[in-house]
Amino acid sequence: MTTAAPAVGRGRRLEGRIGWLEQTLGGITGNIEQAIFTEHHARSAGWLQRRDPRAKMIGLLVAILAASLTTSLAGLAILYAGTLGAARASRVPFGFFVKRVWLGIPFFAGIVVLPAIFFVPGPRVFDLALGPAHLAPSWNGLAGAFIFVSRVGVSVSLAVLLVVTTPWADVLKSLRALKVPQVFVLVLSMTYRYIFLFLHTANGILLARKSRVVGRTSGGEQRRWITGTMGNLMSRAFKMSNDVYAAMLSRGFAGEIRSYATYRLRASDVAALGGVAVVAAAAVLVGRLLP
């Protein structure tokens, strides 16, 4: 039911035992890599990249809501076809987009849902007697599992599509369109900026340790060190927040937050939003009409 942080653990390329240090380093590097990858694609000239970020955000929410509401595989298929079309038109690397989602999702969601196939009552697909136990998946269980895994996959695909076609700054400004308070948007944007500073700092600390430690140390020592590092980062966070506040004051910050970006909703954005609404409505209605 929990999914591990996505990038963590994928840093494992080397053979053999990889420790916590390398895993953390790999995770940090993965996050930075991902941010660069995303910003690169968010700035290429594709169909979704040209849309108004507010329209994109609302369209995404409508589509994810439809994916959650639909009760049939056909509805999810319609939504996924629309998502794939949009990804194609937006020059998102196709192999990446499909593989990323469908290699990971059946793995996490599928393992979660696997036992349920056997416990759901109803007519059985087959009944394999193993001594006193029966291995008998039910049709209902299989149908439920398919819809569940597909729903998770389609929802994740939609979120991935928004992320790789929208620069982070635009995601934030479109949150304003959803009436998220300005203070939150400002905190989010500053957080995003400082995440990379912290990741950079943590990367340096971890690399410094890795390059100076030979052999193995005890688990207790490792835990003391990593919590010490967290405490140390916290102390830096305090100092940094004071410095940043001083810098903001010296540049004329008086509690007012002003944003300079102005977007104009074009006819093509409205049309795209209408298209999303039609696809979403179709996906939901298909489930009602063709159960």
Next chain:
Amino acid sequence: MHIPDGYLAPAVSIALAVPTIPMWAIATQRVKKVLNNRTVPLLAIFSALSFTIMMFNIPVPGGTTAHGVGGTLIAVVLGPWAAAIAVSTALILQALFFGDGGVLAIFANCLNMGIILPFVGYVTYRLLAAGSPVLSTRRAVAAGIGAYVGITTAALAVGIELGIEPALFSQNGHALYSPYGLSEAIPAMLAAHVFGASIVEGLITGLGVSYLQRRHPEYLTSLRGIFAPDAATEGTAARRPLWQVVTAAAAVAAALLAIVGLVEGGGNPNRMFGADWSRVDWPSVATMLLVTAVIGIVLVPAAYLVLPRGLKRIGAAFTAIAVIAPIGLIAPGFAYGEGSTGNVKAAFGYVPSGLQDLSGIFGAPLSGYNLPLPFFSHASAPLWHAAVGYEISGILGVLLVGGAVYVLARALRRNGSADTAPEGVGA
């Protein structure tokens, strides 16, 4: 613990905004009142810190790693309101930018990890640490226990949110969203946390607070004056040796057990825990204990020597548990270790439906955790024969489970290294 989209019905996802959004509003007001314009940079930087802490892999005994959330650690320093905003912001960033956790599920995730976790953790910490000096060991331990309770409560909340899905949203007999009911989702979430993730969270929080006490005590004293003026007085760190703490805890636990046993036995020492101790054949128990001790002295060091490096300690510990397991044979009146589904039902009030199907398989080869040979399980065999049988079947069980986990871990690792797609969002 991040719930992805598709696990929760949209109605549930949106309903969870009802407690979450007002909490955010109150939190912003509370923090703003104390900090003024300073709020924005402080919260932003602590959100970034929370995000970074969630990235850290903590080495866990046995060679694996786990993630912490750090919500209670931030709550101890900044107070629960500021921690709620910091963790929530980090979670929103993870969902919107790094694809970790669902977009519709943001309210659910923020409620569980951003609000329930720091508040429960902080309240537990305050209750346990009440009145103790800021720099005392008790405060670090209280923070660790608070974090343990906080994240376990958050896991319980996740179990409830997932568990109500099949009851509310099913069609033609199959679940539309997360397929497990309350009786499966809650034990699964709790078991995964009580024995794993919660321990890690408690450990990093306790050790983190103790680091701050040693290196940056000002964050626990002067800052508390700003955020929680009624909190505590400054004091000096009283360093108590670990063995004293452990001995005191063991003594308290033994005393508690004795009291509970006496209460259950109606005050009669011969009927502790409601069992009839006068029926125990003490000489044969002594033989059994002697045999067990000899086996333990031989087997535990042998396991330590034979096992590969990473598994030495954990393997020796499991061997020791298997060796001392038959001590339960002493207890009269109730069969120990022979948990049939009837016993499980009595203990937990329900039988997980899967267990009922599977009990036939596991029951067959090593019935009652003893070996099906007359030497071990004959009714008139001496007690120590049965004890040896228990030990052998216990060690076999540890080997089987360990082997299965090892094979699974190898398969997963291969899967991970075969994945050569660029690092991107998703999963």
